[in-house]
Amino acid sequence: MHYSVLLATSPPLLARYSLRFMLNSSISGHCIVSGISMFTYKEISALNELELIVYNYIIKNTDKVMYMTIRELADAAGVSTTTVLRFCKKMNCDGYSEFRVRFKLYLEHDDKLPVSFGISEIISYFKSINNSEFDELLDTAAAQIAATQRIIFVGIGTSGALGKYSARFFSNIGKFSTYIDDPYYPINSDMYQDAIAIILSVSGETEEIIRIANQFSLHKCKIISLTNSENSTLAKMADLNISYHMPPIVLEGQYNITTQIPVLYIIETIGKKLPQLTHQ
Numbered sequence: 001m002h003y004s005v006l007l008a009t010s011p012p013l014l015a016r017y018s019l020r021f022m023l024n025s026s027i028s029g030h031c032i033v034s035g036i037s038m039f040t041y042k043e044i045s046a047l048n049e050l051e052l053i054v055y056n057y058i059i060k061n062t063d064k065v066m067y068m069t070i071r072e073l074a075d076a077a078g079v080s081t082t083t084v085l086r087f088c089k090k091m092n093c094d095g096y097s098e099f100r101v102r103f104k105l106y107l108e109h110d111d112k113l114p115v116s117f118g119i120s121e122i123i124s125y126f127k128s129i130n131n132s133e134f135d136e137l138l139d140t141a142a143a144q145i146a147a148t149q150r151i152i153f154v155g156i157g158t159s160g161a162l163g164k165y166s167a168r169f170f171s172n173i174g175k176f177s178t179y180i181d182d183p184y185y186p187i188n189s190d191m192y193q194d195a196i197a198i199i200l201s202v203s204g205e206t207e208e209i210i211r212i213a214n215q216f217s218l219h220k221c222k223i224i225s226l227t228n229s230e231n232s233t234l235a236k237m238a239d240l241n242i243s244y245h246m247p248p249i250v251l252e253g254q255y256n257i258t259t260q261i262p263v264l265y266i267i268e269t270i271g272k273k274l275p276q277l278t279h280q
Helices: 011-028 041-045 049-060 070-077 081-090 096-108 119-128 132-146 158-173 207-218 233-237 261-278
Strands: 150-154 177-180 195-200 222-227 240-243
Touching (some): 041 132, 132 195, 150 158, 158 195
Parallel strands (some): 222 240
């Protein structure tokens, strides 16, 4: 254990978390233990837009952040020190000093994997959802889908391609599914009957998608949205929203290439839950 990288200026905090780690590791036999678990889905979901900027910077720059002062982190992320402190509070830390000690311990005892471009964000995402709360959220989505006769997947662009794949995936499972990837596709009243709409949108703010979602809402058709943030317009319109909080990547101001690996995981996991629900 290389405690030399830990904060020498915070011996009480270091002693507390080091002792907790040693006690827990002797019981669990694992390096990552409950005492230093960080960035859970519940914690990330509680962050506002500015705090998410801090989170995204941290997971993309782990080697730098562990040596930064609060002012350096705030400047690098483009936010205020007050925002950083609020972020630390939502990570269940009393302040930045405690966050940095916990973060260093978290990195020290994490299983090291070869990390190439984008891998750290994806690993962080799967760690954040590895809990009962997120599983219950997917159970709720699966139950709502099982209670309907058919699914209508909606998305345009990359989300439209994912909608097409999702419709085929659910149809293979035995759940009748269709998809809409044309924002001007005419939707008749029969489409809403005993159906549920699963709407995919990274930003959750695309004008055409909001218009389609509004039509589903007006016809009392339930909506499940998959968006990058639960603060988006689409997420607020939906009956149930599942967000994935990945660092947004937009090329030339218009081409969104934010990873959609979380969306595929969510769709496939919900789909695999359906057979046991339909046969109950």
